[in-house]
Amino acid sequence: MTVPAPDPREVREASLDELSRLGLPLPPAQFPLVWEPGDQIELRPRPEIEARIAVLHLILARCFGMPPQAAMSWLLGSHLVEMVTPPEWQFVMGGKGDHRSFVLHHDALFALAWVLGLSKQLDPTLAVDERLVERLPHIAEGETFSRWQSRILAAPQHPADAAALLDLHYCLDWAYLETERGGLRAPGLVDANAIGQRRWALEWAVILxxxxxxxxxxxxxxxxxT
Structure with missing residues (x-):
């Protein structure tokens, strides 16, 4: 569903109000808008977002000890091999790459789950809700991608709401990095890495x-x- 984008200046004002509420520094006046008046927005197709969630969930399973042969078997059985990016493939099959960076995808997965309505909130002051794992593919139990799709009741967010949250995380990303550079404490339980991962997911899921x-x-x- 493609819809007109909300007024970017009104959305930005709301984002800056939220930064102020959290006690975070505000970006400079020339900080760019994410979209322009008259633009349109949509979400990526639901199956594509579901596939990305499943792949990230598998990668996290590999981070915490799932053997590569079992990971490959699950990808084949779920028909998701083509959805794995080259860096992800090298990690899944050979353990190559930055293990820590793949672990950080936990927050990107959380943001995508919010986009699909599998999580009710994406609060920048709160860590990932551990109850979310029950709404993700039960890979260790052999639940395939298609079975998981039939089990969940995905209710994607309205594109305008997702775009507004993208703008907020665009501002939060700058503010959290600035906070860390100044040696100050973040207002909640997550750090700049987590905010950056959530922004990554929203930048990918929201099409402008x-x-x-x-x-x-x-x-x-x-x-x-930027």
Whole structure:
């Protein structure tokens, strides 16, 4: 469902109000908007988001001891091999790559679960709700991707709500990094890495359409440099 994007300045004002409420520094006046007036927004197709959640969940299972042969078997049985990115594939099959960076995907998965309505909140002051694991594929028990899809009752967020949360995390990412650079404490239980992961997921899941937007990026192509 493609819908008109909300007024970016009104959304930004709400994001800055939230930063102020949390006691975080505010970005400079020239901090860019995420979209422009007149743009349109949509979410990636639900099956694509579900597949990304499943792959990230499998990668986390590998981080915590799942053998590569078992991981490969599950991917094959779930018909998800083509959804694994090259860096993810190297890690799943050979344990190559930055183990810590893959563990951090826990928060990206959490944000995607919120996009699909599997989690009711995405509070920047709260860590991932551990009860979420019950709503993810039961990989160790052999639940395939298709069986998981039929078990959950995904109710994706409205694109405008997801876009507003993307704008908030765009601002939060800057503010948390600035807080860490200043040696100050974050206002809650998560750090800049977690906020960055949540932003990564939202940047990928929310598709922006307009004259200044490129085609939606692949998972590994999401740009968090600004």
């Amino acid at each position: 359409r307009g004259p200044y937007h490129d085609e939606p990026p692949g998972w590994e192509e999401v740009d968090l440099s």
